[in-house]
Amino acid sequence: MSVFALGLNHTTAPLDLRGRFAFSAEQLAPTLRGFRERLQRASEVAIVSTCNRTELYVGANRGLVTPAVDWLAGVGGVSPQTLREHAYVLEGGAAARHAFRVASGLDSMVLGEPQILGQLKQAVREAETAGTLGGSLHQMFQRSFAVAKEVRSSTEIGSHSISMAAAAVRLASQLFEDLRENKVLFVGAGEMIDLVATHFAARHPRAMAVANRTLERGEKLAGRFGAEAMRLADLPSRLAEFDIVISCTASTLPIIGLGAVERALKQRKHRPIFMVDLAVPRDIEPEVARLSDVYLYTVDDLSTLVQSAGEKRQAAVEQAEAIIETGVQSFVHWLDQRGSVPLIQALQTQADDWRAIEIARARKMLAKGDNVEAVLEALSRGLTQKMLHGTMAELNAAADGDQRAQLAQTVSRLFLRQSARPPVDDQR
Numbered sequence: 001m002s003v004f005a006l007g008l009n010h011t012t013a014p015l016d017l018r019g020r021f022a023f024s025a026e027q028l029a030p031t032l033r034g035f036r037e038r039l040q041r042a043s044e045v046a047i048v049s050t051c052n053r054t055e056l057y058v059g060a061n062r063g064l065v066t067p068a069v070d071w072l073a074g075v076g077g078v079s080p081q082t083l084r085e086h087a088y089v090l091e092g093g094a095a096a097r098h099a100f101r102v103a104s105g106l107d108s109m110v111l112g113e114p115q116i117l118g119q120l121k122q123a124v125r126e127a128e129t130a131g132t133l134g135g136s137l138h139q140m141f142q143r144s145f146a147v148a149k150e151v152r153s154s155t156e157i158g159s160h161s162i163s164m165a166a167a168a169v170r171l172a173s174q175l176f177e178d179l180r181e182n183k184v185l186f187v188g189a190g191e192m193i194d195l196v197a198t199h200f201a202a203r204h205p206r207a208m209a210v211a212n213r214t215l216e217r218g219e220k221l222a223g224r225f226g227a228e229a230m231r232l233a234d235l236p237s238r239l240a241e242f243d244i245v246i247s248c249t250a251s252t253l254p255i256i257g258l259g260a261v262e263r264a265l266k267q268r269k270h271r272p273i274f275m276v277d278l279a280v281p282r283d284i285e286p287e288v289a290r291l292s293d294v295y296l297y298t299v300d301d302l303s304t305l306v307q308s309a310g311e312k313r314q315a316a317v318e319q320a321e322a323i324i325e326t327g328v329q330s331f332v333h334w335l336d337q338r339g340s341v342p343l344i345q346a347l348q349t350q351a352d353d354w355r356a357i358e359i360a361r362a363r364k365m366l367a368k369g370d371n372v373e374a375v376l377e378a379l380s381r382g383l384t385q386k387m388l389h390g391t392m393a394e395l396n397a398a399a400d401g402d403q404r405a406q407l408a409q410t411v412s413r414l415f416l417r418q419s420a421r422p423p424v425d426d427q428r
Helices: 016-019 025-038 062-076 081-088 093-103 115-130 134-154 166-177 191-201 215-225 231-243 257-268 286-289 301-305 310-366 372-396 401-414
Strands: 004-009 045-051 053-059 088-091 183-187 207-212 228-231 243-247 272-277 293-298
Touching: 004 062, 004 093, 025 045, 025 062, 025 115, 025 166, 045 115, 045 134, 053 062, 053 093, 053 134, 062 081, 062 088, 081 166, 088 093, 093 115, 093 134, 093 310, 115 134, 115 166, 115 191, 134 310, 166 191, 166 272, 166 293, 166 301, 183 191, 183 231, 191 215, 191 243, 191 257, 207 231, 215 228, 231 257, 257 272, 257 286, 286 293, 293 301, 310 372, 372 401
Parallel strands: 183 207, 183 243, 207 228, 243 272, 272 293
Antiparallel strands: 004 053, 004 088, 045 053
């Protein structure tokens, strides 16, 4: 069995298409089970879903790629052809290399960003909970975590990145001269909002608020930053109070609509609003961007601000790629060995069966009073004949000269590995 990866990310698919394939943490387990029920030959599957990517990792041969594409396209409500135009399929070592690069932050919109490693680990935990991880994927992901750790500890890959949160603050600073004069609203209370709030709090804005569907969770995050907690249902009526709005929730539908923003602008007498939508699918209706007094940025828009250039960055990438390649070769070797396990087990079972037959026959001979030496001779001869019978039959049946020569070489390598000559010390 091999592994393959089927996915789409920020380099292959636009934001709105990625939004169709975004899975919340609560959706992962039932989705994984649904995939395995649909494709019963795929016993191993894991899904990585972030704002930048959705990737399906499957422990199966390439023959299941087409059914997997059809299934994923159905989940996203698009045609298989549309999905293929924006997706990538990687198998074996290529799939492992991709997973290792993702874990190490080399395939991220922000080079070296650390959040993806935690997201990958969460995906593995969800697959374990759903009972769909399996040995091959478990081994691949565990090795990806080890490679990512080495990349981060041995290279400077993480020191040359600007996070999405820092990019949002930079953009806001370009619009407003002094963030200490502004009010900031954070919509959501997840990890990304936590990170963004940390960056904005360092600029000491005039006021901050957290709007969340679950008030208790919003209060917990707000308490850390001395911010106000508010219910998500109150957002439309209070939107006009805020100069900066950062949103990142797991909602499947936009929660900030065009009408709400238009009413807010009217109340603000058209003072500008800076908005960042970090959610996939979108939290803010895209039509909002057409309003003249709104500066709306999506997760893809921020990619232009997270460039870290120079020779140090390239050197760090090259060093990281070398570490990853070593890890890939090790995993491919393990995968190849794992492919031989069924054959090894079958050989061991066959040998045990032969041994049991000959031992049973030897015991009968002993019970009849046969000479021990004769019994041992018969036991050894019976085992030898059984072990060599198939090989002899294949050699005798080989009609083609090239086939016979190749088979002879294989047999010699398997059965004649030791020299027939006695050791040098015994020839004196």
